[in-house]
Amino acid sequence: MHPEVAATQASYVSGPSERPLLGRTVGDQLDVTAAGNPSGEALVSRHQSLRYTYAELHGEVERIARALVALGVGKGDRVGIWSPNVAEWVLVQYATAKAGAILVNVNPAYRTHELTYALTQSGVSVLIAASAFRNTDYVEMLEEVRPKLPDLRYTVLLGRGAPWAMSWDDLLAHADDVSAEALREREASLDFGDPINIQYTSGTTGMPKGATLTHHNIVNNGYFVGKRMRLGPEDRVCVPVPFYHCFGMVLGNLAALTHGACIVLPGDSFDAGAVLETVQEERCTALHGVPTMFIAELEHPDFGSFDLTTLRTGIMAGSPCPAEVMKQVIERMHMTEVTICYGMTETSPVSFQSMPDDDLEHRVATVGAIHPHVEAKVVDPSTGAVLPRGGSGELCTRGYLVMRGYWNDAEATHEAVDPAGWMHTGDLAMMRDDSYVNIVGRIKDMIIRGGENIYPREIEEFLFTNPMIADVQAIGVPDPKYGEEVCAWVRLKEGTTSTEHEIREFCRGKIATYKIPRYVRFTDEFPMTVTGKIQKYRMREISVKELGLGDASSPTA
Helix, strand or coil, X not given: CCCCCCCXXXXXXXXXXXXXXXXXXXXXXXXXXXXXXXXXXXXXEHHHCEEEEHHHHHHHHHHHHHHHHHCCCCCCCEEEEECCCCHHHHHHHHHHHHHCCEEEEECCCCCHHHHHHHHHHHCEEEEEEECEECCEXXXXXXXXXXXXXXXXXXXXXXXXXXXXXXXXHHHHHHHHHCCHHHHHHHHHCCCCCCEEEEEEEEECCEEEEEEEEEHHHHHHHHHHHHHHCCCCCCCEEECCCCCCCHHHHHHHHHHHHCCCCEEEECCCCCCHHHHHHHHHHHCCCEEEECHHHHHHHHCCCCHHHCXXXXXXXXXXXCCCCCHHHHHHHHHHCCCCCCEEEEECHHXXXXXXXXXXXXXXXXXXXXXXXXXXXXXXXXXXXXXXXXXXXXXXXXXXXXXXXXXXXXXXXXXXXXXXXXXXXXEEEEEEEEECCCCCEEEEEECCCCEEECCEEECHHHHHHHHCCCCCEEEEEEEEEEECCCEEEEEEEEEECCCCCCCHHHHHHHHECCECHHHCCCEEEECCCCCECCCCCECHHHHHHHHHHHHCCCCCCCCCC
């Protein structure tokens, strides 16, 4: 059912639904699904050789929840998880929900600077962390930052140990100290409106902001995302996208949980070959990814040797999908019902999603149709007035999906969510006559690199800590592989010299690798308006021309 077109033809739409919102906590939902489908497979982690039915998953989640309560984790306490995609991530996601704790998602790419900020700002008291990921030693980093974390009482390491940390088995051993009845009492005290998750999203004011989401936010968003994909207990969802982001933990885990489907992990991080092999061996029916992931899968040298005929649906999100890629995903990967999603962390995350039977044009030229129980409007950014259909303005969304706010940041919350409850996305959008929406640009200066949101101000504030830098401005420039790359314009202090390599080395190990500027341009001045405002669009035009990157006027992903 497509949304009704408003009679006034104003850029406003609301999502009708014959299904009411679910009034459940995450723990309630796990109880319901496990009771209804106990022998159904719930979670498969191929790289760990682990499998859980819903009954087994339910039992293990309750065991971890009791262990957390035994450690003194109370309702509303923050438990952090800093790990790539492993089965323990899913178990902790559900266990913290049953214990009433707030799960703090920590990006596996974070380095010491970002890690310290996120754990301190959220007040994490228990951190569950991998020992290492790729070439990064998490234990070494934690050793460095622990003295700066006054709230941290326990660290649980998955893998290699440390004298100051507990092992995963140590944690589980505490479960016997809390009875099943005590856990039931804790769960009975919870409300589906309680905050349950903090996700750090980079902010225009510098450091990341902790979008705080409730059970109600993410259970319902997962449910309606899965419903639009037509998920059921027979479905097996391959999730190569990271759990620390809403894409993995809501569009993957909770979409599957609310429909009794199975989550399948192909690896701890993305590898095209592992994804293709997993789809074949596990007979997956759904596959998630950002466009660059699908491109890598299609371009895999052994692509033709994999049997992908079980695939039916999935989600492509993070950045616009080229028409040719979508065509190949439908034809060569058999994903005839693949959907496009649009949203933001602050809206749990999805507000628009294409229909499974939409044509190619709707899947590549729009971000889909409004979600059930969600309102959207396109307004004039300067006046707030709703524009007529076809006019470009700021997209605003409202409904059950809007976050509680930014953790301990009332000012930023007030800037993002207006008194009427509308989330101001910062995206320039155009609503068509059929109520589908096109995203035509960005009001905020966000850079989207391969599906990762990067805010220039965060990079700028970090580079300001370099004693040789007097001023710096970061912009996004086009890139054929990632959509955009970071370009930093640097003005050095008088009498100092530096090189591109030195600037990048200064960043290495301190900020996530994907935020490190690909290009560094040294300058004596920045293009400015007569009132002294930096003209980033001019910087972009100049950089594109100097670097030979193509047409600066065309919008990038």
